[in-house]
Amino acid sequence: MNGILKDFLKNRQFVFFTVLIILIVMTTVLAPVIVPYDPYEAVLKDARLAPGPDHLFGTDKLGRDLFSRVIYGARVSLPATLSLVGLVFFVGVLLGIISGFYGGMVDAVIMRLADMMVSFPGMVLAMAVAGIMGASIRNAVIAISLVTWPKYARMARSIVLKVKNEDYMAAARIVGGRDLHIMIKYLFPIVAPTLVITAATDIGGMMLELAGLSYLGFGAVSPMAEWGLMLSEGRPYMSACPWMMIYPGLAIFIVVVIFNFWGDALRDVLDPRQQ
Amino acid sequence: MDLKEFLRRIGQIIIVLIGVSFFTFLLVQLAPGDPVMTMYQSMGIIPTEEVLNETREAMGLNDPFFVQYFRWLANVLKGDLGMSYSKYRPVASLLAGRMWPTLKLSISSMFVMLLFAVPLGMISAVYSNKPIDYIVRGITFFGVSMPNFWVGLLLLYFLAMKLNLLPVISTDPNALSNLVLPTLTLAFAMTAKYTRQVRTAVLEELHKDYVIGAKGRGESERAILFKHVFPNSLLPLVTMFGLSLGSLLGGTSVVEVIFTYPGLGSLAIDAIKAMDYPLIQGYVLWISLIYMAVNLAVDISYNFIDPRIKGEGKA
Numbered sequence: 001m002n003g004i005l006k007d008f009l010k011n012r013q014f015v016f017f018t019v020l021i022i023l024i025v026m027t028t029v030l031a032p033v034i035v036p037y038d039p040y041e042a043v044l045k046d047a048r049l050a051p052g053p054d055h056l057f058g059t060d061k062l063g064r065d066l067f068s069r070v071i072y073g074a075r076v077s078l079p080a081t082l083s084l085v086g087l088v089f090f091v092g093v094l095l096g097i098i099s100g101f102y103g104g105m106v107d108a109v110i111m112r113l114a115d116m117m118v119s120f121p122g123m124v125l126a127m128a129v130a131g132i133m134g135a136s137i138r139n140a141v142i143a144i145s146l147v148t149w150p151k152y153a154r155m156a157r158s159i160v161l162k163v164k165n166e167d168y169m170a171a172a173r174i175v176g177g178r179d180l181h182i183m184i185k186y187l188f189p190i191v192a193p194t195l196v197i198t199a200a201t202d203i204g205g206m207m208l209e210l211a212g213l214s215y216l217g218f219g220a221v222s223p224m225a226e227w228g229l230m231l232s233e234g235r236p237y238m239s240a241c242p243w244m245m246i247y248p249g250l251a252i253f254i255v256v257v258i259f260n261f262w263g264d265a266l267r268d269v270l271d272p273r274q275q
Numbered sequence: 276m277d278l279k280e281f282l283r284r285i286g287q288i289i290i291v292l293i294g295v296s297f298f299t300f301l302l303v304q305l306a307p308g309d310p311v312m313t314m315y316q317s318m319g320i321i322p323t324e325e326v327l328n329e330t331r332e333a334m335g336l337n338d339p340f341f342v343q344y345f346r347w348l349a350n351v352l353k354g355d356l357g358m359s360y361s362k363y364r365p366v367a368s369l370l371a372g373r374m375w376p377t378l379k380l381s382i383s384s385m386f387v388m389l390l391f392a393v394p395l396g397m398i399s400a401v402y403s404n405k406p407i408d409y410i411v412r413g414i415t416f417f418g419v420s421m422p423n424f425w426v427g428l429l430l431l432y433f434l435a436m437k438l439n440l441l442p443v444i445s446t447d448p449n450a451l452s453n454l455v456l457p458t459l460t461l462a463f464a465m466t467a468k469y470t471r472q473v474r475t476a477v478l479e480e481l482h483k484d485y486v487i488g489a490k491g492r493g494e495s496e497r498a499i500l501f502k503h504v505f506p507n508s509l510l511p512l513v514t515m516f517g518l519s520l521g522s523l524l525g526g527t528s529v530v531e532v533i534f535t536y537p538g539l540g541s542l543a544i545d546a547i548k549a550m551d552y553p554l555i556q557g558y559v560l561w562i563s564l565i566y567m568a569v570n571l572a573v574d575i576s577y578n579f580i581d582p583r584i585k586g587e588g589k590a
Contacts, residue, residue: 124558133306
């Protein structure tokens with residue numbers, strides 16, 4: 001265990017981006033203390049102010065402080081993205097292990113379902129699902145998980161198939177191990193590392209997809225301080241007030257870059273073959 | 276791919292299409308909104324309960340779920356995708372009208388992407404772990420982290436509003452300039468993604484034994500790269516580009532909305548917002564069909580690119 005920890009600490013890229021992620025998380029948690037204004041308070045006489053000493057990032061069409069809203073945006077995006085990744089991981093791994101372990105009919109049903117989900121463009125279905133169920137962050141999360149789980153299930157299944165017939169699996173059965181016990185105790189630890197790496201490298205991309213749905217109006221709803229939504233609200237004013245679209249976009253970009261670099265470094269540490 | 280395999284694939288496509296249409300139909304039934312109400316509201320009418328009910332009855336919306344689904348399916352088989360609730364026109368003709376703009380946009384952005392991704396990826400692989408490789412990889416890393424709607428807005432702001440190189444909103448719907456910004460936006464993200472893939476493919480090919488052999492025989496570096504390595508690394512790339520064309524056709528929505536580009540994607544967004552069920556169903560079915568057809572075409576093209584694959588799986 002000590003060895004792994006050393007590997008982590010030795011990788012400077014990993015340490016650097018982990019620190020940045022901790023900073024992002026702290027900003028998210030401490031947002032109410034950090035922000036100078038209430039992100040939801042409309043002060044109409046201050047509408048559309050350019051960035052200046054009073055308002056670092058300027059104000060939006062309702063006179064809300066953009067800096068405060070951008071900081072608060074992390075409180076929406078971060079938990080939503082992490083629960084999305086968690087949900088996809090859980091569903092994908094669960095179905096993948098079940099599929100690989102039992103084989104036969106169960107496998108056929110799960111895998112045909114997965115085939116169906118990946119045989120057409122995911123974003124189309126995600127849009128349709130999120131749109132039809134009604135715009136909300138929760139529905140956007142459900143919509144994207146619905147089209148993303150097959151990737152995880154297929155990976156988990158293929159790993160299970162590889163080890164299913166090993167001697168220790170037979171041994172576990174002979175001594176009377178129940179299915180559930182075998183799946184949790186033996187299969188999950190084998191499947192987990194690869195899938196955790198995949199999930200870590202997917203965080204950035206999923207954040208972009210969520211913001212994209214919000215931009216289109218299928219995710220966050222007004223007046224929520226969400227980056228994608230803020231961009232689409234700033235769109236009509238972009239010629240005169242470009243700050244309305246520059247700062248929320250920059251926020252998404254920076255957070256996604258950090259998560260992407262972090263995921264990449266995590267993969268390097270956990271899976272040296274990839275280097 | 277032989278005839279049997281081809282027919283099997285066609286069968287699979289039909290099954291998936293039925294599954295997809297069933298799923299969207301189910302979803303629509305579970306949806307909270309009321310399409311009839313939305314329809315009247317979009318006409319500026321506030322209907323009475325009786326009118327609502329009569330219209331529902333006339334549209335067959337009061338029938339049981341399976342009756343509705345099979346009626347729709349039977350009509351689809353006859354080539355009738357139904358009438359759009361919000362645009363009062365047949366769904367099939369709406370989709371057909373928007374097909375060409377989206378196809379044009381997809382092909383042009385694929386073309387721009389190839390123009391950059393292939394050379395950049397090759398250079399990056401040939402000079403791997405040299406400064407130029409780090410620069411290319413660094414840029415692509417930032418590229419994949421930028422939301423495409425933001426890239427679109429930035430391009431719109433700087434190229435159209437600040438530098439006046441392009442019209443912000445064009446008066447001529449067929450003008451070529453309409454295509455420039457959406458194409459650049461789509462190509463930007465794709466270039467970032469595919470440059471890395473091209474690099475990986477070429478790098479893998481470079482490490483094969485025959486390259487060492489050719490070097491040993493004294494063939495020039497240049498000849499090895501252009502005669503062997505690049506052509507050989509094309510094969511995995513063809514699949515990738517094929518898949519990307521398929522997902523592009525379905526994935527242009529965001530960009531189409533930003534630039535008010537009259538394609539399938541913006542049509543779909545309008546349909547979803549208006550709860551226009553026949554149009555949503557028609558769109559999902561149509562896009563799925565195209566996507567799978569493109570994938571099939573890519574697989575068939577293998578036969579021509581790589582004759583080895585023909586016999587595979589049979590022996």
